[in-house]
Amino acid sequence: MSVAVCLLLYGAVVCVVAPRLLPYLTRGGSAPGAAVAVWLIVVATVLASWAAAAAALAVHVARTWNRPDPLALAACLAQVRSAVAGHNGLAMQAGLLVPALVLSAFVVVLAARVGRSLVSARARSRRHAESARIVGRRVAGVDGLVVDAPQKMAYCLGGRPGTVVITSAAVAALQRPHLNAVLAHERAHLAGRHHLLLTATRALAASLPRMRLFTVAHAEVARLLEMCADDTAARRHGTAALLSAILTLAGANPIPATALGATSVGVSARVSRLTDPDTAARRLGARVLLAAFSGVIVAAPLLAVWASTSGFPACGPFTA
Amino acid sequence: MARGFGDLEAVVMDRLWAREGATTVREVFEDLLHDREIAYTTVMSTMDNLHRKGWLSRERQGKAYLYVPSMTRAQYSAQLMRDALDVGGRSDLVLAHFLEQISDDESAALRKVLRRLASRKGAR
Numbered sequence: 001m002s003v004a005v006c007l008l009l010y011g012a013v014v015c016v017v018a019p020r021l022l023p024y025l026t027r028g029g030s031a032p033g034a035a036v037a038v039w040l041i042v043v044a045t046v047l048a049s050w051a052a053a054a055a056a057l058a059v060h061v062a063r064t065w066n067r068p069d070p071l072a073l074a075a076c077l078a079q080v081r082s083a084v085a086g087h088n089g090l091a092m093q094a095g096l097l098v099p100a101l102v103l104s105a106f107v108v109v110l111a112a113r114v115g116r117s118l119v120s121a122r123a124r125s126r127r128h129a130e131s132a133r134i135v136g137r138r139v140a141g142v143d144g145l146v147v148d149a150p151q152k153m154a155y156c157l158g159g160r161p162g163t164v165v166i167t168s169a170a171v172a173a174l175q176r177p178h179l180n181a182v183l184a185h186e187r188a189h190l191a192g193r194h195h196l197l198l199t200a201t202r203a204l205a206a207s208l209p210r211m212r213l214f215t216v217a218h219a220e221v222a223r224l225l226e227m228c229a230d231d232t233a234a235r236r237h238g239t240a241a242l243l244s245a246i247l248t249l250a251g252a253n254p255i256p257a258t259a260l261g262a263t264s265v266g267v268s269a270r271v272s273r274l275t276d277p278d279t280a281a282r283r284l285g286a287r288v289l290l291a292a293f294s295g296v297i298v299a300a301p302l303l304a305v306w307a308s309t310s311g312f313p314a315c316g317p318f319t320a
Numbered sequence: 321m322a323r324g325f326g327d328l329e330a331v332v333m334d335r336l337w338a339r340e341g342a343t344t345v346r347e348v349f350e351d352l353l354h355d356r357e358i359a360y361t362t363v364m365s366t367m368d369n370l371h372r373k374g375w376l377s378r379e380r381q382g383k384a385y386l387y388v389p390s391m392t393r394a395q396y397s398a399q400l401m402r403d404a405l406d407v408g409g410r411s412d413l414v415l416a417h418f419l420e421q422i423s424d425d426e427s428a429a430l431r432k433v434l435r436r437l438a439s440r441k442g443a444r
Contacts, residue, residue: 121413121414124413124414125413125414125415128400128403128404128413128415131396131399131400131403132400133327133329133330134329134330134333134375134396135333135393135396135397135400136330147397147400147401148393148394148397149397149398149400149401151401151405153401153404153417153418153419154417154418155404155415155416155417155418156415156416157414157415158414165400165404167401182418185418186416186418189416194416195414195415195416198414198416199414202414222416225416226416229416245418246418246419247434249418249419250419250430267419267430268429268430268432268433271430271433271434272433275433
């Protein structure tokens, strides 16, 4: 019982703290790969804590079903009341079964929504890539499909094989080394399978649009993955070429604002970190900080579960 | 260049967009024979697929079909770009743009970075 309460509480704390604290830690884009990993760890831990809480609650209901102990029930009610106060006023009144059902239903519905979102994203991406392959031209020396369009832009789509699309206007605007930097950036996304991560975080953000953790996680992961791809492109073609490419294409076309709040992937932040690269010490510092953060995130629920199952009164203040 | 089946669709559409007016399978087949070894039935099924997917319209003339692209290449390109730019709206399309939209705040921040860069270069 107190395991479930502890896990839910922990999830709530992470949902409040992480979207406020973590963007601050990863703002500068030092060690963007490590930062992406930490975001994924945070999201996975919250999801796991919900699923585990649902399971723990269900097990508890099943165990106590045949031998209702009025005292135990009263104690449980008090625990549930304190745990869900402010979250679910109705469930609070209805005993233990209702929160167990509600929590399980929530987990199942969330999984179904995310699953549906993933499937539809895959289908959309495949259709778009197929159209791009038919409409786009193969131009010698351009490692991507060139689509005739007045907008200056480049993008990539996941799938097998991945697809890089660049418009004729962008090809015309970019000098050859700059064009190669853009294409290397897109290839880095595909090689790193970034679209898989983006599809997953997007599905979560779209399934629970009110949860700040997931919308912020999606926006931040998208931003950090751009920086990862920037680093790869800069290593291969030089920072100057990549910067010139960004400046050539920046602000070229008005893209409608996105619903997920990821209106921009921090172009000025990308430019800043390219012009003013991190020192090795700063990168190490960022890594240590991120490792410590993810250590706390992962260790806390495990400790809480261990403490509550071993009778250690760690959850006492919350569950009493 | 890879010669997968999907690739053949691109090649056939390329030929049809380059031609004026309606075209039979035989004409496309003979056109393609100049560049590659290919079976008539392959061309026929490719064009049938393109018709089924909406890329080609056709009407029967005698024993053969006359095919014509449903839209021009420019129209398809515009449609593709609209689709790519609609990311994050109601669409489920996930793609990584080289540059996302720049908001007003963002472009002000970018100008600031550029000014700083310029002044640093000037100072050197």
